[in-house]
Amino acid sequence: NAGVTQTPKFQVLKTGQSMTLQCAQDMNHNSMYWYRQDPGMGLRLIYYSASEGTTDKGEVPNGYNVSRLNKREFSLRLESAAPSQTSVYFCASSEETGIYGYTFGSGTRLTVV
Amino acid sequence: LAKTTQPISMDSYEGQEVNITCSHNNIATNDYITWYQQFPSQGPRFIIQGYKTKVTNEVASLFIPADRKSSTLSLPRVSLSDTAVYYCLVGDIKRDDKIIFGKGTRLHILP
Numbered sequence A: 001n002a003g004v005t006q007t008p009k010f011q012v013l014k015t016g017q018s019m020t021l022q023c024a025q026d027m028n029h030n031s032m033y034w035y036r037q038d039p040g041m042g043l044r045l046i047y048y049s050a051s052e053g054t055t056d057k058g059e060v061p062n063g064y065n066v067s068r069l070n071k072r073e074f075s076l077r078l079e080s081a082a083p084s085q086t087s088v089y090f091c092a093s094s095e096e097t098g099i100y101g102y103t104f105g106s107g108t109r110l111t112v113v
Numbered sequence B: 001l002a003k004t005t006q007p008i009s010m011d012s013y014e015g016q017e018v019n020i021t022c023s024h025n026n027i028a029t030n031d032y033i034t035w036y037q038q039f040p041s042q043g044p045r046f047i048i049q050g051y052k053t054k055v056t057n058e059v060a061s062l063f064i065p066a067d068r069k070s071s072t073l074s075l076p077r078v079s080l081s082d083t084a085v086y087y088c089l090v091g092d093i094k095r096d097d098k099i100i101f102g103k104g105t106r107l108h109i110l111p
Helices: none
Strands: A004-007 A010-013 A019-025 A031-037 A043-049 A064-068 A074-078 A087-094 A108-112 B009-013 B018-023 B032-038 B045-050 B053-056 B061-064 B070-075 B084-091 B105-110
Touching: A004 A087, A010 A019, A019 A031, A019 A087, A031 A064, A031 A074, A043 A064, A043 A074, A074 A087, B009 B018, B018 B084, B018 B105, B032 B061, B045 B053, B045 B061, B045 B070, B070 B084
Parallel strands: A010 A108, B009 B105
Antiparallel strands: A004 A019, A019 A074, A031 A043, A031 A087, A064 A074, A087 A108, B018 B070, B032 B045, B032 B084, B053 B061, B061 B070, B084 B105
16 A cells, blocks of 8 residues: 655765656556655646556656656656755656546655755 | 636644644535645645545645535644645646646745
8 A cells, every 4th residue: 555655865965966766556557757846835746657668758857857767667867966956756646647646656855955 | 727826825833733724715516625745845745635525634634615615734743843834726627638736835844
């Protein structure tokens, strides 16, 4: 009954370092999403994957890359972290694009110094 | 994508019914209205979704007038644990891959 699992929960990076945020869902959902949430800004869509093998840009894709490794896993990569990428990152999944609502993970709090 | 407008914050008291209204004047024919709840340090949680008239589940009710230009999330007899941010989303759930979250309504329940 795990739902959407994100790792790590917390991370501190130095400017210029790279890292990959991992996300896995066990609900056999087709669609997966990456959002970032900054204080007072709501959630902003970074990238999404409507189905295995496809990815597309959201509102704020610059500085990020994604990989839909298989149906279960959708990773987000920061190639060269910047302080502006300090945020809380949420992964979500849905059975189809938005239908029945999204299930979110518990988030990764990333600080870039 | 239909833009939504909702109050930035609201206060209410335990035991009261809380109604949060969302405006979406340019809602499209195929758009649905979905509400999410987010507690601090957690991801948003789906509450309810509707297209027209009234939808009710064990958590909330959603009222949508005939013109669909607004919707109201109704939380019956709130408790302190209902303190959260509530997001109203509008989009074509069968097509839109880019459903947008706004800033939401910060609901604060007082004892």
